[in-house]
Amino acid sequence: MKGNVIVGQSGGPTAVINSSLAGVFRTAIDRGANKVYGMRYGIQGLLDEKYVDLSDYIKNELDVEILKRTPSAFLGTCRYKLPAIHEDQDVYERIFEILDKLNIECFIYIGGNDSMDTIKKLSDYAILKGHPQKFVGVPKTIDNDLALTDHTPGFGSACKYIATSIKEVIRDGNGFSYNKQLVTIIEIMGRNAGWLTGAAALAKGEDCEGVDLIYLPEVAFDLEAFTEEVRELLKVKSTVFVAISEGIRLADGTYVSEAGGGSGYVDAFGHKQLTGSANYLASMINNELGCKTRAVEFSSLQRSASHLASRVDINEAFMVGGAAVKAADEGDSGKMVVIDRVSDDPYQSATGVYDVHKIANDEKLVPRNWINEKGTYVTNEFIDYVRPLIQGDYPCVMVNGLPRHLYLR
Amino acid sequence: MKGNVIVGQSGGPTAVINSSLAGVFRTAIDRGANKVYGMRYGIQGLLDEKYVDLSDYIKNELDVEILKRTPSAFLGTCRYKLPAIHEDQDVYERIFEILDKLNIECFIYIGGNDSMDTIKKLSDYAILKGHPQKFVGVPKTIDNDLALTDHTPGFGSACKYIATSIKEVIRDGNGFSYNKQLVTIIEIMGRNAGWLTGAAALAKGEDCEGVDLIYLPEVAFDLEAFTEEVRELLKVKSTVFVAISEGIRLADGTYVSEAGGGSGYVDAFGHKQLTGSANYLASMINNELGCKTRAVEFSSLQRSASHLASRVDINEAFMVGGAAVKAADEGDSGKMVVIDRVSDDPYQSATGVYDVHKIANDEKLVPRNWINEKGTYVTNEFIDYVRPLIQGDYPCVMVNGLPRHLYLR
Numbered sequence: 001m002k003g004n005v006i007v008g009q010s011g012g013p014t015a016v017i018n019s020s021l022a023g024v025f026r027t028a029i030d031r032g033a034n035k036v037y038g039m040r041y042g043i044q045g046l047l048d049e050k051y052v053d054l055s056d057y058i059k060n061e062l063d064v065e066i067l068k069r070t071p072s073a074f075l076g077t078c079r080y081k082l083p084a085i086h087e088d089q090d091v092y093e094r095i096f097e098i099l100d101k102l103n104i105e106c107f108i109y110i111g112g113n114d115s116m117d118t119i120k121k122l123s124d125y126a127i128l129k130g131h132p133q134k135f136v137g138v139p140k141t142i143d144n145d146l147a148l149t150d151h152t153p154g155f156g157s158a159c160k161y162i163a164t165s166i167k168e169v170i171r172d173g174n175g176f177s178y179n180k181q182l183v184t185i186i187e188i189m190g191r192n193a194g195w196l197t198g199a200a201a202l203a204k205g206e207d208c209e210g211v212d213l214i215y216l217p218e219v220a221f222d223l224e225a226f227t228e229e230v231r232e233l234l235k236v237k238s239t240v241f242v243a244i245s246e247g248i249r250l251a252d253g254t255y256v257s258e259a260g261g262g263s264g265y266v267d268a269f270g271h272k273q274l275t276g277s278a279n280y281l282a283s284m285i286n287n288e289l290g291c292k293t294r295a296v297e298f299s300s301l302q303r304s305a306s307h308l309a310s311r312v313d314i315n316e317a318f319m320v321g322g323a324a325v326k327a328a329d330e331g332d333s334g335k336m337v338v339i340d341r342v343s344d345d346p347y348q349s350a351t352g353v354y355d356v357h358k359i360a361n362d363e364k365l366v367p368r369n370w371i372n373e374k375g376t377y378v379t380n381e382f383i384d385y386v387r388p389l390i391q392g393d394y395p396c397v398m399v400n401g402l403p404r405h406l407y408l409r
Numbered sequence: 410m411k412g413n414v415i416v417g418q419s420g421g422p423t424a425v426i427n428s429s430l431a432g433v434f435r436t437a438i439d440r441g442a443n444k445v446y447g448m449r450y451g452i453q454g455l456l457d458e459k460y461v462d463l464s465d466y467i468k469n470e471l472d473v474e475i476l477k478r479t480p481s482a483f484l485g486t487c488r489y490k491l492p493a494i495h496e497d498q499d500v501y502e503r504i505f506e507i508l509d510k511l512n513i514e515c516f517i518y519i520g521g522n523d524s525m526d527t528i529k530k531l532s533d534y535a536i537l538k539g540h541p542q543k544f545v546g547v548p549k550t551i552d553n554d555l556a557l558t559d560h561t562p563g564f565g566s567a568c569k570y571i572a573t574s575i576k577e578v579i580r581d582g583n584g585f586s587y588n589k590q591l592v593t594i595i596e597i598m599g600r601n602a603g604w605l606t607g608a609a610a611l612a613k614g615e616d617c618e619g620v621d622l623i624y625l626p627e628v629a630f631d632l633e634a635f636t637e638e639v640r641e642l643l644k645v646k647s648t649v650f651v652a653i654s655e656g657i658r659l660a661d662g663t664y665v666s667e668a669g670g671g672s673g674y675v676d677a678f679g680h681k682q683l684t685g686s687a688n689y690l691a692s693m694i695n696n697e698l699g700c701k702t703r704a705v706e707f708s709s710l711q712r713s714a715s716h717l718a719s720r721v722d723i724n725e726a727f728m729v730g731g732a733a734v735k736a737a738d739e740g741d742s743g744k745m746v747v748i749d750r751v752s753d754d755p756y757q758s759a760t761g762v763y764d765v766h767k768i769a770n771d772e773k774l775v776p777r778n779w780i781n782e783k784g785t786y787v788t789n790e791f792i793d794y795v796r797p798l799i800q801g802d803y804p805c806v807m808v809n810g811l812p813r814h815l816y817l818r
Binding site: 168 | 422454480487573577578580581612703709712713714717800804809814
């Protein structure tokens with residue numbers, strides 16, 4: 001490589017998105033890149049000429065290790081969709097002007113479906129106008145909804161956080177169960193794809209009874225059938241744990257969080273608020289069955305808890321970052337690096353490269369036959385698919401009692 | 410020791426309450442106890458003769474280690490207050506009948522203020538009636554609101570979880586901050602004592618700007634002053650992070666969560682619901698200042714996340730458990746073991762024994778002079794007090810990608 005590399009991060013953060021960044025940086029340096037630039041806040045910041053020289057922040061091997069363990073986008077992220085090429089060429093001209101000025105040879109973008117759309121458009125535009133830069137995407141999303149890749153970096157660590165936290169929530173709930181009934185509803189991220197929620201099944205094992213019910217957005221949710229399931233469970237056990245996707249919808253497409261006739265509630269300021277689905281269902285079960293209920297949301301921690309990241313996930317994220325630089329350096333453009341599962345037992349994976357025109361904006365859902373017939377749990381096939389992705393740990397670099405992160409001031 | 414020991418757990422769980430249980434078990438065996446019984450669900454279960462022989466579950470040194478890393482009450486817990494002795498002697502007679510039957514010499518109860526009340530009443534009753542059993546309490550609460558002890562086991566680990574999670578939440582929020590404003594309100598447990606919320610200050614360091622504002626229940630909360638603080642901060646930074654105790658109250662004593670005139674909202678089932686204080690304030694700031702807001706609650710994880718327990722805390726919890734057995738075996742009764750801070754730097758602690766009549770039902774609050782004048786942050790004295798308690802880790806025993814717990818079937 002003779003020129004420079006620029007890398008950006010886009011979309012929702014994950015616990016390992018910076019491990020991909022570290023992989024890009026390391027491979028770019030190894031392959032002789034002169035400079036490795038980082039876009040601040042993705043393509044949106046780049047358009048304002050916001051970028052940094054990553055060597056100013058990643059100064060040694062320890063920094064690389066800490067970057068791998070730093071959650072959320074080190075460079076900052078954005079949600080910015082490029083216009084179609086025929087709609088507005090000015091923005092493209094602006095981008096290529098900056099890339100030329102920085103002597104960029106490889107443009108690497110770490111993100112989800114929208115980011116792959118950016119890679120597609122920029123590589124198309126480069127071909128159209130004869131620009132020499134190569135554009136390669138690195139997959140990233142906790143939602144695991146990208147097509148063609150076996151799974152996405154970020155997904156495994158989110159699963160590990162969710163399964164670990166659910167084990168702790170179940171412990172907490174069961175501790176108080178004497179002569180009492182308690183129904184706990186745990187809400188997990190995922191508007192359309194239930195991959196993360198399905199990972200709740202991993203909590204079950206020799207030392208934990210696990211959750212009793214799992215509801216994914218892939219199957220229409222029935223309030224009455226749900227109430228009956230819980231009622232039946234309470235006849236044989238005192239605590240019931242339910243995992244739901246934030247995106248579960250009724251048969252008519254209404255989100256469960258909007259199901260209450262009132263469609264949420266109007267707060268003291270006159271604003272319509274959506275209570276979460278878990279809050280809604282907890283309230284409903286309390287009303288219908290009279291037992292105590294509890295709603296738990298994991299909020300942004302499920303995508304940012306790098307202190308519980310999986311070793312498989314951090315390593316794969318690093319690997320796809322490096323593979324993207326290699327592909328671009330070898331002349332690939334308009335491509336996304338994917339993870340291929342080479343073997344299940346022992347688990348092995350390798351990178352592949354796919355044409356991004358085949359990938360962009362395709363949402364991969366949980367197959368219906370990986371969910372049981374009633375739509376109340378995932379199958380063993382689902383569990384066998386996810387389990388390898390949560391294996392192993394990267395011990396945090398602890399400083400003064402807390403995990404150390406790499407910080408871009 | 411010639412007879413047997415019985416141990417129970419009571420009140421809200423912590424990440425290290427089982428480390429105290431492990432300490433009780435180990436020291437009881439070491440001092441020659443024939444049997445170590447565990448009450449199922451505290452004194453409430455004991456009254457129904459629900460107990461186990463702990464040797465059936467803790468079979469080797471590895472089990473002891475796993476028990477130390479198992480969150481929430483291994484034996485189950487209860488919230489049960491004994492009647493005053495003059496009100497109802499039957500319940501006392503029943504308890505002593507069971508203790509006699511089991512040949513109990515030492516009765517150890519791990520819990521908070523209410524549990525120390527139980528120790529007091531049982532030891533008083535034993536003296537009154539000439540029963541030979543000794544009763545000693547082991548402190549436990551994430552709230553750190555017990556008097557006479559420097560701090561309570563469980564508090565340090567909750568602080569470590571909160572500070573770590575806040576670092577991750579701040580990362581997540583800052584990643585998206587380009588050309589946007591975001592105010593995040595983080596709600597932390599604590600109805601009356603702000604110890605845990607104050608631990609939010611630990612997030613600040615070389616690699617994290619920390620939270621901007623901290624509000625404890627010890628100081629009356631002013632909605633207008635709060636809005637002004639946030640408004641001023643947004644003039645100089647795009648993201649603002651605020652930590653609040655669930656128990657913050659207005660000057661007239663109203664909980665902030667009830668402040669909205671409407672006192673919460675009525676849900677679709679006609680139930681009055683209290684939204685959390687964080688939800689209320691996030692909605693208020695969005696309404697007043699127009700910026701995006703986010704509310705985060707750590708829910709039960711802050712008291713059950715043993716995967717992030719502090720080494721100091723697990724070790725001290727184990728130590729106080731053992732010290733309680735030693736005290737009882739040496740003839741103490743009606744006592745609670747406490748932690749004395751021997752030295753700050755290097756941090757050292759030792760156990761002491763106090764008369765439980767001095768302790769019970771006294772709530773220890775954060776001193777006013779450990780909170781700044783405006784009531785918007787804690788002082789360095791507070792931080793210096795808490796920091797040693799989050800140091801060090803106990804690596805989880807990971808099995809198939811998840812922390813292993815000891816399980817009482």
